[in-house]
Amino acid sequence: MSDFAQSITLEEIEEQVKLKFPSHKKFNDGQFQIIMKILSSFLIDGNKFYILEAPTGIGKSVIAKTVANVINYFTVPNSKIITCNRLLQRQYSSDFDDMKNIESSKHYDCAISLFKGAASTHYNDIDCGGRSCPSIGRCDYFNAFNAFINAPTGITNYAYYLMNAEINSNLLIADEAHNMESLICTHYSIELESEQVNGLFKYMKKIQVDNESASKIRRGFLEMRSYISGQTENLFFLDDFIYNIGLMYKRLTSEILKHKRGSKTTLIFSGKEDHLSKCKSHIEYLKRLEVLLQIFRSNPSSYIKMYSIENNGSEDLVKAILKPLEPRHIARILFDRSKYVLLMSATICGVEEFAANLGITNFGFDCLSSPFPVENRLIMLHNLEGLNNGNFSQLVDLYIQKMDEILDFHIEDRGLIHTVSYSNQKLIESKSRHAKRFILPKRGELFNINKLKSTKNGILLSPSMTEGVDLADDLSRFQIIFKMPFANLGDKWIKKKMELSYVWYLIQVARTFSQACGRSVRHKEDSAITHVIDGNINKIQHLLPKYIQEALKEDN
Numbered sequence: 001m002s003d004f005a006q007s008i009t010l011e012e013i014e015e016q017v018k019l020k021f022p023s024h025k026k027f028n029d030g031q032f033q034i035i036m037k038i039l040s041s042f043l044i045d046g047n048k049f050y051i052l053e054a055p056t057g058i059g060k061s062v063i064a065k066t067v068a069n070v071i072n073y074f075t076v077p078n079s080k081i082i083t084c085n086r087l088l089q090r091q092y093s094s095d096f097d098d099m100k101n102i103e104s105s106k107h108y109d110c111a112i113s114l115f116k117g118a119a120s121t122h123y124n125d126i127d128c129g130g131r132s133c134p135s136i137g138r139c140d141y142f143n144a145f146n147a148f149i150n151a152p153t154g155i156t157n158y159a160y161y162l163m164n165a166e167i168n169s170n171l172l173i174a175d176e177a178h179n180m181e182s183l184i185c186t187h188y189s190i191e192l193e194s195e196q197v198n199g200l201f202k203y204m205k206k207i208q209v210d211n212e213s214a215s216k217i218r219r220g221f222l223e224m225r226s227y228i229s230g231q232t233e234n235l236f237f238l239d240d241f242i243y244n245i246g247l248m249y250k251r252l253t254s255e256i257l258k259h260k261r262g263s264k265t266t267l268i269f270s271g272k273e274d275h276l277s278k279c280k281s282h283i284e285y286l287k288r289l290e291v292l293l294q295i296f297r298s299n300p301s302s303y304i305k306m307y308s309i310e311n312n313g314s315e316d317l318v319k320a321i322l323k324p325l326e327p328r329h330i331a332r333i334l335f336d337r338s339k340y341v342l343l344m345s346a347t348i349c350g351v352e353e354f355a356a357n358l359g360i361t362n363f364g365f366d367c368l369s370s371p372f373p374v375e376n377r378l379i380m381l382h383n384l385e386g387l388n389n390g391n392f393s394q395l396v397d398l399y400i401q402k403m404d405e406i407l408d409f410h411i412e413d414r415g416l417i418h419t420v421s422y423s424n425q426k427l428i429e430s431k432s433r434h435a436k437r438f439i440l441p442k443r444g445e446l447f448n449i450n451k452l453k454s455t456k457n458g459i460l461l462s463p464s465m466t467e468g469v470d471l472a473d474d475l476s477r478f479q480i481i482f483k484m485p486f487a488n489l490g491d492k493w494i495k496k497k498m499e500l501s502y503v504w505y506l507i508q509v510a511r512t513f514s515q516a517c518g519r520s521v522r523h524k525e526d527s528a529i530t531h532v533i534d535g536n537i538n539k540i541q542h543l544l545p546k547y548i549q550e551a552l553k554e555d556n
């Protein structure tokens with residue numbers, strides 16, 4: 001039972017939910033009930049965690065804001081919402097006036113730098129005056145940060161919240177929580193690339209920094225490389241390495257500060273901006289490396305080692321990476337910063353596995369139905385023999401033939417084909433009868449939707465539009481999932497995770513598939529058919545959210 005069990009009743013929670021629900025919104029079907037369930041779980045049952053699987057259209061942001069408002073009222077007014085990217089966090093802050101947004105300091109101009117005509121300084125950089133800056137009152141970042149910290153509810157992104165470990169919250173709401181594992185593991189990866197490390201060595205030599213520390217750091221990097229490449233299991237050097245990294249960045253920082261004040265410094269500064277900015281970037285790298293190595297030191301066996309050498313024609317480029325395999329060790333650092341944690345996603349796809357992976361026990365859970373009529377979002381299963389590496393060349397023509405028949409049926413419509421890989425994208429383009437209708441967004445391109453709008457029956461052919469793309473109404477009346485989105489086993493991390501748990505591997509497929517299904521039906525009156533060609537769907541059907549399962553139909 002919670003500490004509040006004696007003092008807070010269901011009736012009081014109900015009253016506050018009605019009062020604190022955003023005044024410019026109306027309750028959607030089921031919203032009131034789920035808000036009550038989440039709050040009762042926290043305030044009456046005493047659970048720290050609640051996991052909510054809720055499809056598009058439920059109004060997750062309104063649920064999050066109301067839960068935050070009520071928790072702020074009954075306990076401590078300090079709720080923070082984290083989401084995957086700046087676009088989503090800006091959407092939250094534009095929906096709710098009193099929600100204060102913070103982004104990385106790199107996105108705010110420095111009042112002083114602007115004044116000088118050089119906008120290269122950001123808050124907390126070495127040459128930022130911080131709280132003693134004469135322009136602190138006009139500092140956009142400082143003002144935004146204070147507003148975020150002091151607001152009852154703040155919004156930021158995962159990377160910012162992970163990076164700023166001193167920020168605590170009474171209630172943490174993690175949106176798009178299906179990405180949490182991958183975001184955490186990537187954030188805490190340690191990457192030692194020869195180009196960056198050699199650049200640092202050269203820099204230390206050039207500025208004639210203290211030789212003893214420099215050579216200890218050099219040795220540390222070499223030992224680390226041997227460890228990651230598997231030549232040794234010895235980590236005795238680690239403490240000394242971390243200690244010297246700390247010494248080095250503090251030393252560089254103090255010399256920069258001396259230089260700034262016009263005092264004598266042992267470093268050779270040419271006074272040129274690029275020299276200073278190089279020094280700043282090495283300091284940032286060393287500082288971050290120190291933090292990551294300290295976390296790694298506490299549990300080295302939970303990391304995977306990845307080592308590769310490529311020759312660029314003139315030299316060997318070494319990439320040595322340590323990446324956490326088990327996010328639960330690190331997620332605890334994140335969750336310990338809050339009393340309550342609400343995790344929301346449209347695609348949890350197996351709550352027990354999701355919770356265990358993040359080290360979560362004793363949690364409340366609900367999976368909501370879709371508010372969109374099932375007949376508007378049918379998923380047709382064409383069930384061709386499942387594609388795999390062994391039968392791909394034998395079956396691919398049959399798949400393209402089936403795809404072309406579906407495109408004949410949708411001859412008047414715009415649509416989207418999920419190809420899973422760029423090589424499939426090229427292959428399909430080269431063999432399909434409908435190639436003239438295809439639009440192929442390039443790798444890394446920020447797609448301009450007007451390209452699709454300007455066509456009568458254009459089709460997006462892409463491996464990277466399974467998430468974050470909004471193709472409402474006539475922009476897309478159909479989708480084709482050409483091949484089930486099995487994650488690439490060429491990635492050593494994914495391969496290792498699959499070896500540890502095949503269910504984990506299938507869950508990744510179920511999530512990507514479910515996300516892909518949601519691209520073309522964006523509101524209650526919208527409609528689109530999703531066609532699935534690959535019979536491998538039967539491997540993950542049981543892991544799909546209920547609202548996806550109910551939309552599956554066999555093609556007879």
Ligand code: SF4
Nearest residue numbers: 110111128129133139
């Ligand atoms: S505190 Fe001053 S120097 Fe630092 S970013 Fe703000 S305005 Fe610039």
